[in-house]
Amino acid sequence: xxxxxxxxxxxxxxxxxxxxxxxxxxxxxxxxxxxxxxxxxxxxxxxxxxxxxxxxxxxxxxxxxxxxxxxxxxxxxxxxxxxxxxxxxxxxxxxxxxxxxxxxxxxxxxxxxxxx
Amino acid sequence: xxxxxxxxxxxxxxxxxxxxxxxxxxxxxxxxxxxxxxxxxxxxxxxxxxxxxxxxxxxxxxxxxxxxxxxxxxxxxxxxxxxxxxxxxxxxxxxxxxxxxxxxxxxxxxxxxxx
Numbered sequence: 001x002x003x004x005x006x007x008x009x010x011x012x013x014x015x016x017x018x019x020x021x022x023x024x025x026x027x028x029x030x031x032x033x034x035x036x037x038x039x040x041x042x043x044x045x046x047x048x049x050x051x052x053x054x055x056x057x058x059x060x061x062x063x064x065x066x067x068x069x070x071x072x073x074x075x076x077x078x079x080x081x082x083x084x085x086x087x088x089x090x091x092x093x094x095x096x097x098x099x100x101x102x103x104x105x106x107x108x109x110x111x112x113x114x115x116x
Numbered sequence: 117x118x119x120x121x122x123x124x125x126x127x128x129x130x131x132x133x134x135x136x137x138x139x140x141x142x143x144x145x146x147x148x149x150x151x152x153x154x155x156x157x158x159x160x161x162x163x164x165x166x167x168x169x170x171x172x173x174x175x176x177x178x179x180x181x182x183x184x185x186x187x188x189x190x191x192x193x194x195x196x197x198x199x200x201x202x203x204x205x206x207x208x209x210x211x212x213x214x215x216x217x218x219x220x221x222x223x224x225x226x227x228x229x230x231x
Contacts, residue, residue, distance in 0.1 A: 004158075032221060042120070042207070042222040043159070088159070100219035102149055102211050103172060106158040 002027040004105035017079050021110045024071040025091030033072050034089040079114045086111050120223035128229045129198050137193040137226045141210030148191045153205040207224045
C-alpha cells in the first residue's frame with residue numbers, strides 16, 4: 001500500500017531557530033513530491049520536487065529530495081511566528097495511462113509552533 | 117484571479133440529511149479534485165473530475181457519495197443520508213492542465229458537522 005510518513009508529528013521552537021521536517025514515502029510509480037503549508041485554511045503550495053539532489057529554495061525555506069532513500073526534508077531557517085502551521089508532504093501518483101495528475105497521497109503533517 | 121472558491125465554509129446537517137458542497141475552480145482550470153480531511157488524519161483523495169467527466173473516483177466511498185462537474189457551474193460533492201462519521205473538512209483543488217508540472221491549488225474547505 002502506498003504511504004507517506006512525516007516526522008516529527010509536532011515541534012515547538014523559538015523564533016530564530018532552524019527546523020528540519022522529514023517526509024519518507026513508499027509508493028509505486030513515484031512521480032514527484034510536494035510540500036504544502038496549511039494554516040487554518042487552504043493548503044498553500046511550497047515546493048514540488050522531481051529530481052534527487054536538487055535543492056529548491058524560497059526565502060528561508062528550502063527542500064531536497066532523495067529518491068534512492070525515498071525521503072525529503074523541508075528546512076526553515078530563522079523561524080518566525082508566522083511560520084507556525086501544519087506542513088504537509090504529498091506524493092503525486094500517475095494515472096492509469098501513465099500521465100501525472102494531482103491525485104496526491106498526503107502524510108498526516110508536522111505541526112510546527114514557533115514561540116516568540 | 118480569484119482562487120478556488122468553496123461554499124459553504126461551514127455546514128451543519130442532522131443525521132440522514134443530504135449535504136451539498138460546492139467548488140468553483142480557479143479561472144481557466146478544468147480539472148477538479150476533492151479531498152477529505154478527517155480529524156487527526158491527513159488529506160485523503162476522493163475523486164478527480166474534468167468537465168462533465170469523472171476520471172478517477174477510487175477514493176470515494178461506495179455508497180451515499182457522488183460528485184459531478186457540469187459543463188456550466190461549480191463542481192458538486194453530494195453526500196446523501198449523512199452519518200456522524202462524515203464529519204470532516206472537505207477540500208477542493210483545481211489545476212489547469214495535466215502535464216505533470218502544474219500543482220493543484222486548494223480552496224479553503226468546507227467543514228461539515230453532522231449532529
